[in-house]
Amino acid sequence: PAREDLNVPKIFASDEFDLELFGGMRFDTTADIVIPPSLIDQVIGQEHAVEVIKKAATQRRHVMMIGSPGTGKSMLAKAMAELLPKEEMQDILTYPNAEDSNNPIIRVVPAGRGKEIVAAHRAEARKRVSSRNTMLMVIILGVIVFSIFSGQLIMGLLVVLMLFFVFKSMMPRDEAMVPKLIVSNKPDSKAPFVDGTGTHAGALLGDVRHDPFQSGGLETPSHDRVEAGAIHRAHKGVLFIDEINTLELPSQQSLLTALQEGEFPITGQSERSSGAMVRTENVPCRFIMIAAGNLDAMQGMHPALRSRIRGYGYEVYMGETMDDTMQNRARLVRFIAQEVQNDGKIPHFDPSAVSEILREARRRSGRKGHLTLKLRDLGGLVRVAGDLARQAGDPATTMKHVVDAKQIARSVEDQISDEYIRRTRDYDLTIVEGTLVGRVNGLAVVGNDAGSVLPITAEVTPSQGAGAVIATGLLKEIAQESIKNVSALIKKFSGTDIRKVDIHVQFIGTYNGVEGDSASITVATAVISALEDIPVRQDVAMTGSLSVRGDVLPIGGVTYKIEAAAKAGIHTVIIPQSNLDDVLIEERYKQMVEIVPVTRIEEVLRRALVPEDKEAFEKKLSMIGKHMEIPKMPAV
Ligand code: ADP
Incomplete structure (x- = not known):
């Protein structure tokens, strides 16, 4: 190519717009925008919360997040799990207790070992079963041969049947000795993030399943019916609970105990089930708690739990808007790129579509010189617009798609208001x-x-x-x-x-x-x-x-x-x-x-x-x- 060609600066589609509008970002579509790899750097606005999360992660402190839905609370909680200092993760197993079958034994092993242990026990049990089966076959054959020779056919058959049932009833016992892996991590895995929002007591604190056959050799052994709760799966990681006030008070009380002790036994949560008789040894649950909600939610929270989290951690407020500056607009452009990438199916946005989303971000802030931070809703608009572009088979999402999407992705209130206007018109x-x-x-x-x-x-x-x-x-x-x-x-x-x-x-x-x-x-x-x-x-x-x-x-x-x-x-x-x-x-x-x-x-x-x-x-x-x-x- 000629020397001049190399010196021609690249022209981007966004150059047709005011450079300031996109905060200095230049792109043909949002596919050109670089997205930071770590989740914490993808959080937009909320600088204060980001700082607190970083600090809380290094110190392993609990955090209380107060703010409107869709401003990034669970995203920050997830990011915190990524940021936690590296620790060896663990697997948790339940074993039958020979002395008290209602008190299964708990064993903690390094991450990845759990699967191996269970596999080894299974193989062992299978080997025992198959060698016993071979033995059974030999004996049965022997009995048959003997009975044919001695003419005692009926007697022989009876003996064979008896032997068969005796052996069969011993088989489940072997399976029953296999431990159950209730918390499993890959070797070398990162700290887990567990969302316990809206879970009932069993899912949060662990449960023991009901057994319809409580005796007679058909029962499932109690250790095999134990299920870990969110608090256990979050062991050494982050447990996030939004709308914390909707959690029943007894559950909040138990959560507090779990937080304080760092371990919590699993027991059947429904009173009349056979699971309620079972109670395991203590199961470790050293998690970091991120409790979230709006301001009202904080009032509905168990005071002791709140003061525990506060006393051993931080409280942050989530912003609802940010200043309409070059830098923040550039961040919103990146936000669109992030949402498109996360969705994975919708076409990237061209500059006209981005400008329309920015306009909407201003509009939704409801304040002069501000941009909205209710980004879940804005992300919803991005997806609807992208879907329209995809359905139309267009290579990029354009302003037209965004404008049409706004009609579709309207809030319930807005639709009610329309309905209200229509109806009041009817009634003059x-x-x-x-x-x-x-x-x-x-x-x-x-x-x-x-x-x-x-x-x-x-x-x-x-x-x-x-x-x-x-x-x-x-x-x-x-x-x-x-x-x-x-x-x-x-x-x-x-x-x-x-x-x-x-x-x-x-x-x-x-x-x-x-x-x-x-x-x-x-x-x-x-x-x-x-x-x-x-x-x-x-x-x-x-x-x-x-x-x-x-x-x-x-x-x-x-x-x-x-x-x-x-x-x-x-x-x-x-x-x-x-x-x-x-x-x-x-x-x-x-x-x-x-x-x-x-x-x-x-x-x-x-x-x-x-x-x-x-x-x-x-x-x-x-x-x-x-x-x-x-x-x-x-x-x-
Ligand atoms: P919350 O927990 O506050 O209700 P989420 O964290 O679940 O909100 O947000 C939902 C989605 O909205 C996120 O997965 C992300 O795509 C987008 N989102 C919300 N807030 C932000 C933010 N501050 N920065 C970037 N994306 C955000």
Whole structure:
């Protein structure tokens, strides 16, 4: 080749995108991305947890991990098993106990020896059986020959039958002497990782199977019915238990004993089974415990177990988001490559597909300048997109596949929210055109990642006594709080002292999961509309918190709320200015709604209310800001 050809720098498909977007990574598809070999280096975000795990591994300490599902807890636990300092692993065997058949003997041997021992015993037993069979044959033949010669045929046959049964009944005894391998490791194997999440007592602590034939020569010997538990299989390794609080208290108690003693006998766990009579000698279980759960889970945990793990280990919190930096974006690109490689069947992602996943990671973080760390869900999206590409027979996964996958891989909440919108439409609960007095379309988040239009109505009646805010349930708190906040504003606006009136506020089609003060500007607008008898535009929806001074403050879930409004047919969405950067709505909604960022309640009212007398209205509005030098509220 010409000299020039060698100097031409390689062009990657990703060069068509901003280099910063991929954190400096250059690739044609994610197949070009180098994946670190060790699991701990594959963990993304969670730097603190990674550091703790490394430290805990060298010191062989227990760890408690607190955080949301799908953020990498079990992945870290697995990584810890890889990191444990090298130790000789062991096999565990049960032997029959000649003195007390209900108390099988436990033997511990180096890893790999267990299999050999069992094989040797088996061969021995087989040899004994076959030599006895040969002997039996010789004797039987002898008896037959003798009986033929002596004419005692019947007698001879009887003797043969008797001999046969005597020998047969001795055979299972031989098999019964073979020990059972209950924990088996390959020679030179690494520390085991055992996931004990959601196991019942038997699977966790070991069990002895029931024997339907408890006597009469047909029974399975008790040592042969012993099964190791997760705690035993995790011997010298890591035992991971997620949602630790769902473990029954007696099991937690036993787990604590196992942790403290480093050994735990196996006994039948179901009371009425014959296994319950059996109890082995102590079985070693020197494992490192990684208990995980969300914050609630920690409260449901046996206090003694918790303090044991804490006292002899570390407690880490898992992050839910990370900063949207070059480095972290590069890590997410690697994450996609990892997920594709782990799946093994889906095509790698091209730069357009990667950019769409990155966008989704921003969107799902729900915070300005952040990327989500709920990576199990994001990995789910990667797989669905990859499956679509594979079904289509495409060589790489592209943006189109990711966009289609988002439709398919939606959360349950999101689907419920759609269903809810459809149903409220049927019942005419959602009004998205015309004007009405005292009724405002608010917006709420349902679950984690779905929005919903939530209309609020207000009505004002003269009070008999001291004015009251009348509302039910959760709304009462929200309404009281926001009405307290807006009372000063209302007084300035309309000269009305709200202490002289009763204000009735109602959510239409209320349901759970509505988060607090993001309904403040909605309640304020509804109340002012009702007080002043000014109609509200129904094609407008709004979300925002409110300060006593009338500043509109940021709220959460803005993207999902806007998308819900668009789906419901709303044309204008009012949001806090400070949330503008959090808006990462899908392309298809962009044409459907106008987003109006605001900083002040006056702007909200100007947009939403349709006064008859515009001049008087403006004058009243100007009263709200009067006598206040407004220092800008810092964004929360
Ligand atoms: P958890 O135990 O917190 O519920 P897992 O560790 O089981 O979550 O995560 C499930 C999968 O999601 C992992 O196998 C991995 O593919 C991906 N994943 C989750 N968190 C991370 C992370 N921090 N870094 C890389 N991959 C992750």
